[in-house]
Amino acid sequence: xxxxxxxxxxxxxxxPLTFAQxxxxxxxxxILLGAAWYPEQWPESQWDADLSRMEAAxxxxxxxxxxxxxxxxxxxxQYNFEWLDHAIxxxxxxxxxxxxxxxxxxxxxxxxxxxxxxxxxSEDGVRDxxxxxxxxxxxxxxxxxxxxxxxxxxxxxxxxxxxxVGWQLDNEYANPSFDPEAKxxxxxxxxxxxxxxANLNYHWATAYWSQTYNDFDQIPVREDNxxxxxxxxxxxxxxxxxxxxxxxxxxxxxxxxxxxxFITTNTMGxxxxxxxxxxxxxxxxxxxxxxxxxxxxxxFANGAAHxxxxxxxxKNYWVMETEPAFVNWRSTNTPLLKGQVRDxxxxxxxxxxxxxxxxxWRANRNGQEQYHGVLVGIDGKPAPVYAEVQQTGAEFNxxxxxxxxxxxHAQVAIIQSYDSRWAINFQRHSAKFDPVTELLAFYTPLRxxxxxxxxxxxxxxxxxxxxxxAPALNVLPQAMADRLIAYVKQGGHLVLGPRSGMKDEYDAxxxxxQPGPLVNLLGGSVTQFYALDYxxxxxxxxxxxxxxxxxxxxxxxxxxxxVLMRYGASNGWLDxxxxxxxxxxGKGSITYIGAWLDPExxxxxxxxxxxxxxxxxxxxxxPEGVEVCERTGHGKxxxxxxxxxxxxxxxxxxxxxxxxxxxxxxxxxxVELPKYGVxxxxxxx
Ligand code: GLA
Ligand code: GLA
Numbered sequence: 001x002x003x004x005x006x007x008x009x010x011x012x013x014x015x016p017l018t019f020a021q022x023x024x025x026x027x028x029x030x031i032l033l034g035a036a037w038y039p040e041q042w043p044e045s046q047w048d049a050d051l052s053r054m055e056a057a058x059x060x061x062x063x064x065x066x067x068x069x070x071x072x073x074x075x076x077x078q079y080n081f082e083w084l085d086h087a088i089x090x091x092x093x094x095x096x097x098x099x100x101x102x103x104x105x106x107x108x109x110x111x112x113x114x115x116x117x118x119x120x121x122s123e124d125g126v127r128d129x130x131x132x133x134x135x136x137x138x139x140x141x142x143x144x145x146x147x148x149x150x151x152x153x154x155x156x157x158x159x160x161x162x163x164x165v166g167w168q169l170d171n172e173y174a175n176p177s178f179d180p181e182a183k184x185x186x187x188x189x190x191x192x193x194x195x196x197x198a199n200l201n202y203h204w205a206t207a208y209w210s211q212t213y214n215d216f217d218q219i220p221v222r223e224d225n226x227x228x229x230x231x232x233x234x235x236x237x238x239x240x241x242x243x244x245x246x247x248x249x250x251x252x253x254x255x256x257x258x259x260x261x262f263i264t265t266n267t268m269g270x271x272x273x274x275x276x277x278x279x280x281x282x283x284x285x286x287x288x289x290x291x292x293x294x295x296x297x298x299x300f301a302n303g304a305a306h307x308x309x310x311x312x313x314x315k316n317y318w319v320m321e322t323e324p325a326f327v328n329w330r331s332t333n334t335p336l337l338k339g340q341v342r343d344x345x346x347x348x349x350x351x352x353x354x355x356x357x358x359x360x361w362r363a364n365r366n367g368q369e370q371y372h373g374v375l376v377g378i379d380g381k382p383a384p385v386y387a388e389v390q391q392t393g394a395e396f397n398x399x400x401x402x403x404x405x406x407x408x409h410a411q412v413a414i415i416q417s418y419d420s421r422w423a424i425n426f427q428r429h430s431a432k433f434d435p436v437t438e439l440l441a442f443y444t445p446l447r448x449x450x451x452x453x454x455x456x457x458x459x460x461x462x463x464x465x466x467x468x469x470a471p472a473l474n475v476l477p478q479a480m481a482d483r484l485i486a487y488v489k490q491g492g493h494l495v496l497g498p499r500s501g502m503k504d505e506y507d508a509x510x511x512x513x514q515p516g517p518l519v520n521l522l523g524g525s526v527t528q529f530y531a532l533d534y535x536x537x538x539x540x541x542x543x544x545x546x547x548x549x550x551x552x553x554x555x556x557x558x559x560x561x562x563v564l565m566r567y568g569a570s571n572g573w574l575d576x577x578x579x580x581x582x583x584x585x586g587k588g589s590i591t592y593i594g595a596w597l598d599p600e601x602x603x604x605x606x607x608x609x610x611x612x613x614x615x616x617x618x619x620x621x622x623p624e625g626v627e628v629c630e631r632t633g634h635g636k637x638x639x640x641x642x643x644x645x646x647x648x649x650x651x652x653x654x655x656x657x658x659x660x661x662x663x664x665x666x667x668x669x670x671v672e673l674p675k676y677g678v679x680x681x682x683x684x685x
Contacts, residue, residue: 021405022285022316022354023262025165028097030404031349033393034061034357035375039087040071041364047090049380055094058393062091063357066101066171070108081157092163100154100164102249104147105171106133118143120177123223137177139185139241144248152252159257166262169249174273176238178221187216189237203506204229228426228507235422239274246282266320269305270436275418276312277457286312289321295334299627299644300444306351307455316352316407321359325385328372339676341385343642345392346678350629350640352408399660399680402638406631410452411615413465414443417458419475423507430531432549439471445606451618451628462487466613471497477505481517491587493613498550498594515592522590523558524581537568538579542608545601552594553577623649637683643673657681
């Protein structure tokens with residue numbers, strides 16, 4: 001026993017996550033600045049001027065090729081890679097490495113003309129037409145054959161090219177297809193999963209509305225207005241289809257590529273079209289395209305998306321694209337404010353990115369994105385934002401040696417489950433119950449107070465975390481619950497948000513009611529849920545506040561289970577009923593929050609969970625709006641401080657540190673941060 005508990009204690013001290021450097025190339029700086037470059041759109045005579053300007057901005061990597069199929073293969077079977085040979089060689093002369101994109105997000109006209117069956121079909125049965133991009137079916141055999149061919153030819157040519165550091169498959173996987181082949185594959189997938197139609201009928205409870213199937217082929221293929229069990233399996237099928245879509249190209253590239261060349265794809269933050277954790281099992285590193293969600297840069301929301309991406313492989317990652325001040329696809333494309341482009345770049349590094357690449361290098365002469373932000377204008381001359389990016393690049397170079405081999409390590413984890421997000425989105429019940437907004441309601445105070453949070457899959461190892469929060473773990477199969485039970489019994493603090501533990505893996509209601517397989521551990525359960533469009537008072541040990549959007553009445557059935565909060569007078573159903581339960585289990589605990597709490601109350605709860613678990617901020621008492629990020633590894637500790645405010649701020653450090661961005665790199669114990677100011681500090685003792 002004694003030895004066992006010691007082992008548990010030492011396990012709790014160690015973070016289970018080894019956030020190694022995403023990529024590392026001997027002849028490149030450890031932290032890379034980059035841009036998306038489209039040489040195929042320009043005469044070769046202009047490339048050198050472009051590349052010189054890139055080099056002057058300290059750009060060390062360019063992503064090339066991801067929409068260039070019609071240039072690589074102008075007609076079927078006639079290949080032209082010479083321009084790409086030259087582009088790679090010319091970039092190398094300017095010390096710029098290349099990430100090659102396979103061009104499959106933009107099939108050429110000859111292809112869709114000759115093989116119209118490769119075009120995707122929308123849910124309402126309309127076949128896409130040529131034009132725009134992403135008009136292919138992800139399930140189509142012919143398309144995969146053609147994609148394999150072009151990827152293999154690229155790999156044979158560039159797989160051992162020393163200037164090519166990695167591969168991006170396709171571009172921003174997004175839409176599934178509802179073509180006959182995809183439907184047949186879905187039916188085969190269901191047959192494989194369930195074995196017999198009777199088994200499927202049982203789990204989907206198809207006696208409801210006479211949905212009983214006699215055969216797998218009868219099952220409709222839809223994304224809406226269907227049995228949620230079907231909808232959930234469709235999402236999983238879509239995930240598996242993107243996995244096999246990726247594997248098709250990986251099988252073309254990997255045999256011809258040096259192991260140092262990574263294979264990834266560029267993802268889209270909170271996009272939930274498929275399960276990123278499953279996809280990333282076949283990818284070498286994670287990468288995402290960091291475009292802010294709204295007109296306003298919310299550093300908590302953006303930081304959470306970084307943490308999400310870091311969680312796909314549980315290691316450092318790349319920002320494959322980000323905005324050079326503005327985009328072209330919002331209704332009004334207001335720019336980031338001057339200084340915020342650098343602020344965002346450093347936030348990326350602070351959260352564990354090892355590369356930040358801008359989209360795009362130079363304005364396109366024509367095409368749908370003429371208004372998008374760029375580093376260099378149509379005239380080839382620097383845009384105003386160029387200077388800010390150049391400064392950032394110089395700073396990446398200066399701090400690279402200190403940051404090399406370091407990564408963020410957190411004591412707090414948030415579980416993010418695609419199954420649960422999908423299941424809630426199929427039946428929100430309360431329109432404002434957006435699972436991502438709800439996750440951010442937990443994330444924001446946790447990040448603010450602990451200054452470091454991991455966002456991980458429900459399958460990630462949890463042993464090293466002092467606090468694990470599952471904001472709305474709606475789909476909770478027994479095996480997942482068993483791991484959570486083990487975590488709590490080992491001394492972990494588990495917090496469940498509303499709607500947790502409601503469904504099994506088939507989206508069927510758990511018979512114990514919420515939180516399903518955790519009812520015994522909690523010693524309590526949910527007696528009823530209510531959608532709200534008004535505020536309800538809640539009060540208890542943590543103070544008083546309000547709940548909105550969602551409220552569940554709870555019942556404690558074990559004498560050890562404490563009621564921490566109750567609802568005030570409201571709609572009659574809620575009046576005086578328990579809203580939050582908590583049970584201590586050995587040195588650990590389980591807390592169930594049945595309502596969507598206001599931010600102040602959430603913040604008070606967060607403080608008490610962190611205190612109970614012994615989680616302390618990296619730098620206490622930092623001014624509001626100043627973000628603290630820490631990267632450690634290889635015996636080094638580097639802090640990145642970012643002042644997101646428009647006013648100057650001062651931060652007192654716990655001990656003197658080396659100011660890596662200062663000209664003299666001297667020791668400082670307080671840091672003055674101007675508006676959008678950044679400091680990079682290294683511990684030297
Ligand atoms: C209608 C239908 C029922 C049920 C209820 C739900 O009345 O007839 O089958 O769907 O709506 O409110
Ligand atoms: C996405 C795409 C790019 C480009 C940018 C514009 O991220 O991957 O090709 O269209 O959007 O913001």
